[in-house]
Amino acid sequence: MRILWQKGEQVSDADNKEFLDQIEQLLASQRVGVLATRYQKTPHQSLIAYISSGDLREIFFVSPLYTRKVMAIEKDPRVALLVDSRQNMEKDFDACIAVTAKGTVERLPEQRLEPFLSQYLDRHPYLQEFVSSPSCGYFLLHVRSYSLVSRFQQVEELSLP
């Protein structure tokens, strides 16, 4: 495993840029990821529709408040989000890439929703009714690190400063 970007380093490194570009492209190409949380000492995973910020430091998502994942986040805000390019075909084994973003989730108050909410609706316009529901909450994942799996078994990791 390579550590590409240690805390305090600049992002100008060419390797870092390639790595970050890959992550950016993957996050931009997909709409849904798998959010891993922990609830009552048991792992729990859910599909979420997300958007990521241009600097890749934040990932925004919306969830009904009375769900297992929100209960889990309230108890332990540390989460991992897996996004991948699987197509359920044989070539996935070499062509698929998967990114795991790890960090902590914060529930956003109304006054901090913009610009996340409008960008979220640009990406997922069919969710208008869902995101407008008073029973939904808005969440921001502050990403601490990314790991990228490609070419079947190559794993690279980057900690964000």
Added chain:
Amino acid sequence: MTLSLDLEDIQQQHAKLTGGKALSLSILLQKGFVVPDGLCILTDSYRRFVDTSPLAERIRLELSRKDFQHMRWEELWDTSLRIRNLFNQTPFPVDMAEQLTENIAAKLGGDPVAVRSSAIGEDSGELSFAGLHESILNVTGAENILKQVKRVWSSLWSDAALLYRQELGLEVESSAMAVMVQHFVPGDCSGVIFSQSPLDPDMAVLEAVSGLAKGLVDGEVEPERWNIDRRSGQVQSHVAPSEYRQVVADLGGVRTVHDSRQRDEPLLSNQQIQEVYTVVREAESLFGCPQDMEWTFSTGGLQILQSRPVTAKAEDAQEKRVWNLSLRRSFQNLSELREKIETVILPEMQEEADRLSKRTLKDLSDSDLAQEIGIRRSAVERWTGVYWDDLIPFAHGMRLFGQVYNDAVQPQDPFAFVALLRPDRLESLERNHKLHDMSEYIRRKPVLRNCLKQKPLSQCNDAILTAQLESYLEHYGNFLGIRVNREEQLTQLRILLFEMSDPSQTLNEEQETSNREDLELQYLACFEDADKEQAKELIELGRASYKIRDDDNIYWDRFKALLGQVEELGRERLKGRGVKHNALSADEIMRSLQDPGYRPKFEAHKKRADKHSDVNARQLLGQPAGHGIASGRARVILNPEDLFTLKKGEILVCDAIDPAMTFVVPLTAGIVERRGGMLIHGAIIAREYGIPCVTGIPDATARITTGDRLTVDGYLGIVVIDSRNAASPTV
């Protein structure tokens, strides 16, 4: 992208872009038949409209809310209304609107137009699905025409189309609709002709009405009919209608009015009959199969509005879907139904129930009691028939108003109109007020409340409460028609009132109606002055429909209670003979009373629904029927008696709430119902009390257990079940 084609330019290879209706008209036009000129907005335009907006995915989300096999007709209607609202809310891409406006103006100028559906596969093949989609007449103004195009597009997903979704192959990815925009022809008389009768291959059938053919096609106006012998071309028989009405063009639409022509005057002359018949036979030769043709006579002579193959109807008359479709009624039809219900049905129900309840039963001989059971059972059966034939169809008044409201106001919430329908007085709410008053009385008297906790009412020595309870039972009959005697009814009421009068709890109360007037003004402001009166009439119809939907159940329940009363008396007498079984059917009771030697058969007890597998539900999706969020313990109602075990703050989980059950609603924190729909009784009453409500959850009572901790999300239609935190049910 080509958005539209002029009618004369459509060729066979355009069939998938124009739909069959437009193609047939184009062929007729090109062969010299007289057809109102116009253009066809192609299916590509539909595709572009839904694909360049979030509409396609939003339709998919609506359709995936529940398995279609489990959807009731009301739920299909709700789904359809939501989709219709999505189309209403979605604007045309600017360039598309500009190009279509230009094309329409170039072809039709500023004349009034008819906007007609032309769906792919609608009128071809062996089955006919005519009437599933909308056509709108007498539309003027570019903006309005485009608005109506969206409305016709949305009818691709009409409730009727959704009923036949499988046969139609209706899918978001592959289905599309073309729309014809043609000169509107204000016909003097119009109709339909079958060049070959579906019932008799030697005959043609011609039907005609005054005014527009819409009256005939929608089934609103009874036509005059001629049967024509295909071999000779001569009229063989003529049937006049029993009443004369017509649909005519009116400001911005059409209206049904009385037809003042003389009864002995046939609508069509012999020459006109021959003209229509000749045209349809020529079309039959042209297309190579018998034709079902819509036509009209106007100042321009005979014009063909559409022509399609005569096909077998898609429906089997016995099928439930046919009854479902019969629920779609016009304003005129519903207005007549309202009058019948208000002036005949409900008064008769009340009068008969009053008469039956005054009979002195205790002096009846066993044989006379058996006869009385028979009389009351016949009454229940008769009124049940009326309930299905007239009262349920009248509920469509709410739906009709909802559609008009949404088309006019275009609200974000497609069910906002329901707030406008709330009447001043609902029978079930009146009943709840009486219970509320009694519980308040008990609440103020701790000694009385304490006594009621332990002892029967008769031992609590409170004459006022006793009188109130007697009057209550007299007026509202037996609770739920449960087979219990009067003593047991009083016990149930005592338990309920004890719970309701808990001084530490606050009962749910009805919501204020303050925004009803605002909504009404907002709605009326959408209409031109000339149309306001009709818009008001429609509100009144919607309100009557809303109210009667509630009240009729109360009246109907009285008959069930009256039957229960004599059945119970019969059982009591049979107990005296040693027949001690509570599950005797009415037939068995009657037979046993009439024949002392008869040994009655017992009905087996119904087995309670068990959890249907080891798979536990943690989150269930239904319809958001009452806004709000509530958490509490589940109280699952498997038998009517279970209602009396409900504690304040619990979530009521049931198969279907009927008005007889709503007495517990002031105690519940939320409602979960298997039966789906936004306008069903449970949803209406939940909104009246501002209680979160989710409807349409299949197997709700099997998948949720009393004591489960539930969260009811009445905004998204989600029920979260936390069975791990379940409490032991308190009974």
